[in-house]
Every structure is written in C-alpha cells, then in structure tokens.
Amino acid sequence: METNWDLFLSILSMQTWDPISPQQRHGGSIVEVYRIIEETADQFFAFKVPMRIGELNSFCRGIDKAFQIYTQLVTQPIVDKEDLVPPVPVLTRYKKELGIKAFVKKEIQEVRPVDERKSSEIVQLTMSKLCVRLNSLYYAISQLGKLEDSISERWAKRQSDKINIRRSMNGKSKGIVSNQKNQFDGSRKEINAAIDRVCEFTGLKVIFWDLQQPFIDNMYKNNVLQARLDTIVEVLDLVLAQLCDVIVEQLRDRVVTGLLQASLDGLVRVILDGGPTRVFSPNDAPLLEEDLEILKEFFISGGDGLPRGTVENLVSRVRPVINLIKQETRVLIDDLREVTQGGKSKFGSDSKTLLRVLCHRNDSEASHYVKKHFKIPSSAPPST
Template sequence: MVAMFFTSGDVLNRALACVISLGIEEGNSCGGNDRSPMEKEVLTLERLLKREGKYAVTELNKLEDSIQEQWIRKKHENLRIKHTIGDKSRDFVSPPKVSLDGCRKDMNASIGRICEFTGTKIIFWDLREPFIYNLYKPSVLESRLEHLMESFDLVLNELCDIILEPLRDRIVTGLLQASIDGLVRVLLDGGPSRIFLPADAKLLEDDLEVLKEFFISGGDGLPRGTVENLVARARPIIHLISLETRVLIDDLREVAQGGRSRYGVDSKTLLRVLCHRSDSEASHFLKKQFKIPKTAA
C-alpha cells in the first residue's frame, strides 16, 4: 500500500534519471502506474484514523466491559429461574474476566501501519511538488527546507483536528519518519537536476536542525530523544556530501576491493553521492568506472 507513492528507476543511471525527470516536468506525473488523485483521496485521513483510532482507544474498553456485564446479568437471570423452580443444585459462580487483548494487539499494529501510511502519503503525495520534486532545485542555497515549514505546519494542524490525543505522537512520528525518508531520497536519488557540493553540507545541517526543532516544537511536540534518533539517519549522508570528491572516490575504491568504508557506508551510498557531483573529477571517474554519462544538470 505504501509503495504506490514511490517512483521507480535506476538512480545510478543519470541518463535514465534525466528521462524520468523530463517526464515529471512535462507530464506532472510520477509514472504510468500511478493512481489518479481522486482514487487516492478515497483513502482519507478521517476514514483511516478517526474510525479505527476512536474505536481502538475509546470503544474497545466499553465493549469489553459490556460483554462482562451482560455475562453476569445472564448468569443472575439463570440462577433466579433455577431458584424459582426449586433447583438449588448450583450456586452463582463468578465469570472469568473477559479480555480482548488479542484484538487490542491487532488493532494497535493496524494503527501503526496507518500512521506509517499517512506520513508517507503526506510527504510523497500531498507535498510531492515542493518536497520530492523541487527541494534543493536549482541549488541548495536557492531552495531551502525551511521554506516548506509553513506547509508542514498546515498539515499538522489538519492532523490535530482529526486524530485523538492518544494517537497524536504516533501519527506525528510517522510524519517525521516519512520526512526523513523524503530527505534521504532527495539527497541520494535526486536525479540529474540536483547537485550537492561540499559547501552545501553546512546548509543541509542547518535544514536538518530546522526540521528537528519543528517536530520538537519547544517541548510541546515529540520527545527530543525520539526526534534525534530519527533524524540521525540523514547525518551520515550529509557528512559524505561535505567530503571532497577525491576522498569519496578513494573510499569507494577501497570498498569495491573488499575493504571497509572509513565512513561506515556501503558502495551504493558512496556512488549515489558521487552521482550528484558536477566536477570533472567525479564525471571522469563515473564515466570510466561505471559507464555513467555526465549529469545533465
């Protein structure tokens, strides 16, 4: 279900990425397999969260108590009937405690998936134009993440109007997780029109701090530890972007020969960072070693 919001393509092939990028710009579409906006809007937040969330949080306990009460009432009625006809063979026995813990567990898992889906839908569909397609275009300096915070604020306000308070942190955590997924996608699979230079790393770090503080919201949002753990995924990538091209090439060669990266990443990540460089050294290396043509950016 979540996968329908993601586009496919070989991120290491700049030529193919260029074709995909042109297709998006001309057709304003992720691809031929995408569902229409109307079809996706059927999966509304109200239907996904309000119904199941309300039932799981407020109604399940009521149902559990109701079953228990009705069971006791029925036993009392049966006991009175027996006494009326003179049958005193058995006294009243307290019923076992009714438990719907299995149902709670399944509904809790379902709500977790809905929260994940909701965050992904918001970032990769509702905010796809400003975030996935256009963030850091034509450069990091000209298109900062902080410019999207107003859109994030509107989204969170809408969510808070829909969801129950006990589910707030879970749904907001799903949105933060999807935001980091989107940022990583932009940095590593951004296509030929995105170029990241070592000098951009400081700006990217600043953007990550803006995102982090937005979700912490001065102590009114998510716990700081939760936010720190989630944004930590993007930090190694930003660190790689801060490195000179020669350093990245040397590390990639070491990993390709069976060694370990000095920066704790795999060869695909190093290669993706190099694919977003525009200098002649990176272009020559990629063309010679991997037959990847020069970026069209």
C-alpha cells in the same frame, strides 16, 4: 443476526468520514457498529436456553471478527507505498560539458503509474478524512475493554441466576469469566496495525503526493541555495494545524511521527536520488545540516511537539548521509573502492550510498571515476 450484519455493511458503505462533532471527532459508523453489537448481545443473553462457555466463545469470536472486518474496510482505500511514492529517477552522473548524463539502461527503474481509480481514491483521502478514519479506529479499540466487561458481567449474572447450580460450578464459572479479557485480542492487534499503517500513509501522502512538486521535485533543484527546506516547513506548519484540529490527542504523536519519518525519507530521496537536477559539493553540507536542524526543531516545536528524544533518534539516520556530502571527492572514491573490494567503509556506509553521493557530486573527478569504474555512458541511453 443476518439482518444486523447487512445493516453493519450498509453503514460502512455510507460513511462519509466526517466527524460527528468537534467533541466527537470519530465517524458515525463506529458508533453504529457498537450499537449493533450491543443489540446483538442483548439478543444473545435474552435466549432462554441453557448455554455453555462454548456458545459464549463463539459469540465473542463473531464480535472479534466483526471488528476486524470493520478495520479492513476503514483501511481499504489506503494504497501501498509503491503506489504513492513516485518512481526513483534514473541514476545520473555530473558532467560539466554535457550536463547530467544517465546511467546504463539496467539502472533505469520501471515506472509504476497509479491507475485512475487509485489516484481518485488518494485525492479523496484528505487530511481531515484520514484523521476521522484514525479517530474511528481509536474509538473502536478504546471501547473494547468496556464491551468485554459488559459481556463478562452479563455472563456471570446469567450463570449465577441458574437454579440448583452446584457450588463447584460457581467456582468454575468465575474462572471462565476472567478469561473473557482476551477474547478481542485479535481485534486489538488488527486495529493497532491499521492505525500504524494509516499514520505511515498520511505522512507519505503529504510529502510524496501533496507536496511532491515543492519538496520531491524542486527542493535543492540546480543548487542548494535556490530552494531550501524552510519554505517546505512553512507548508508543513499549515498541514500540522489541519491535523491537530481533527486528530484525537491520543493519536497526535503517532500521526506526527509518521509525517516526520516521511519528511526524512523525502530529504534522503532528494539528496541521494534527486535526479539530474540535484548536484552537491562539500560546501553544501553546512546548509544541509542547517536544514536538518530546522526540520528537527520544527517537529520538537519548543517542547509542544514530539519528544526531543524521539525526533533526535529519527533524525540521526540522515546525519551520516550529510556527513558523506561533507567529504572531499578523493576520500569518497577511496572509501567506495575499499567497500567494493570487500572492505569496510570508514563512514559506516555501503557501496550503493557512496556511489549515489559521487554521482551527484559536481566535479569532474567524481564523474570520471564513476564513468570509468561503473561503465557509465556519456549520454542517456536511447528510448525504445
């Protein structure tokens, strides 16, 4: 057993996360893991000693733990969202004479730089290698049922081969065999959670890391017309082509959904927390709505992409933000005043969102209001 465990860890340490073949898109490590487990099962059932259900349960718990450890090692390089997404810029207000001025110092977010080791790991997590990790996790969970059936059948055969076993014990053993279907539920839960995490990471990495400059830093910079979303969609099309070349069909929608969610997160980030180079007026709202529609239809892809209902549901959370951009400044000010006094927004918004829309509004009325009522200085606080 110990030798098999050492081999198990050695296989994982040498995994390069390249697909075995165009037909077998998972990594070789998970195939080897199953081979080791099958060999261990052979050894277990070859023991010529009496066994009770307790020994079988202990054996299954060991396998369950092995798959959970494998899953943890597969996702080990996946960093937290906070390490991947760049810090939110200092909230600013528009001022025609002086350009964009910074909020009070207490609004400044602490920059959390990614250390060199994590940065190197992120760079190495290419789309292809992320997909192979996902495919390997899917292979692991998709084969668990066969493994359970094999163990149950071998246990049943072992029990039926006993000499002089009483009929009452035969009946009991059948009940025991049926319970083996739940032995690997811990692994199933762990693997499914890991798949969700890698899907989320993949989307965030594409938008906030790989496409940080064109999307997060430059889209709508200075004005909406200067850098629209259609240029980003062209790049996303290439990303999806790479993804679909490697990912197994059963996981395609889950990964693409993660990419859509990250794209929408990026869009909201640019509109509400885009920094001093992003300013919007009500006239920009139709362009933003058009861009959102472009993004929506891109992910639906004429019926070949994600289900329309799924996309519509995710996109719906961005529409209220664009609706705020559409409103006149006086309407937004009145709504923010109502909310800060304990009332309810007529747009279903909160004070934080309303304030951010006003701070990125390119008119003096909005700038004067947020300066007066939120004590915003006319220049950036001095660095310390």
